[in-house]
Amino acid sequence: MRRFIQAVCAAAALGLAGPAMAQTAVKVGSTPTGIPFTFLDTKTNTIQGVMVDVITAVGREAGFAVQIEPLQFSTLIAALTAKKIDVISAAMFITPARKEVIAFSEPVYSYGEGLIVAKSDTRDYASFADLKGETVGAQVGTAFVEPLKKSGQFAEVKVYDTGPDLMRDVNAGRIKGAFADAPVLAYNVKLGTYPNLRLVQAYKPVVIGSVGIGLRKEDTALREKIDAGLAKIKQSGELAKILEKWGLQPAVNPS
Structure with missing residues (x-):
């Protein structure tokens, strides 16, 4: 038992x-x-x-x-x-x-960075050089920050804690443009969360990688x-x- x-x-x-x-x-x-x-x-x-x-x-x-x-x-x-x-x-x-x-x-999944600018800015930026002398932004910790800084093309590369902070400053006209994950930018522009933003379709990404x-x-x-x-x-x-x-x-x- x-x-x-x-x-x-x-x-x-x-x-x-x-x-x-x-x-x-x-x-x-x-x-x-x-x-x-x-x-x-x-x-x-x-x-x-x-x-x-x-x-x-x-x-x-x-x-x-x-x-x-x-x-x-x-x-x-x-x-x-x-x-x-x-x-x-x-x-x-x-x-x-x-x-x-x-x-x-x-x-x-693989993709590159995208560029957003104010909707009123209709120029077809294709590269970093097209924004020479401007102030742009990117999110801290992303793969885009160092290439932007090392390019020597910009007056300043502002680094933001979050993507929304980054997009808000472009939306408000505080910086000329911002670089971030292209699918993330495209989705936010599509949603209309930041109504003054435009994704630059002519832009060719520099940093292409895989998630x-x-x-x-x-x-x-x-x-x-x-x-x-x-x-x-x-x-x-x-x-x-x-x-x-x-x-x-x-x-x-x-x-």
Whole structure:
């Protein structure tokens, strides 16, 4: 009888442990200000967007649950390395500098920077040189800040904490133009959130890269699971449906 009771207790313990192990929660750092990649949905008070849908779909394939943690873009890598979050799923380019600190999944989506100016400014700016001597802006922590500064074309490159701050200053005429993720700018212009802004269609991006899911370098097993899940949603067409849902154009081939 004693052995029978021990066996029943052991089986019950395994039964309780099984589902918990199968649905390990992974803390995902995402930003509230990167629509359509990530943004705060004020109706539900949750972070939504392309990269939330992607990591959720990948997690389903890889066997883990997703817990979204809202963070400012510039704090994501520090939060990851400090183990406050487990992965980053936001509009973050895979760059050599970032790869010195963290690891990335296979690419999710590729694009370049876009340029916004006041709607009243109808000039077809095609390059940095077309804005020579002007004051422009970019968001801190993005891959666009250093190329803008190193170009030597601008009177000043103002660096902003958030995308909305950046767009507000162009909208108010405080700076001539701003450079940021082209899909993010296009989505905001389409929404009409900043009615005085225009996305410059003639502009040719300088920094073309790929967004990936960020991980700590030592978390190789998790990276393998994420890459496998990402491959599945690419093959099934689910990734294409997610991109279409959020109005993203076909990916630009990174140079």
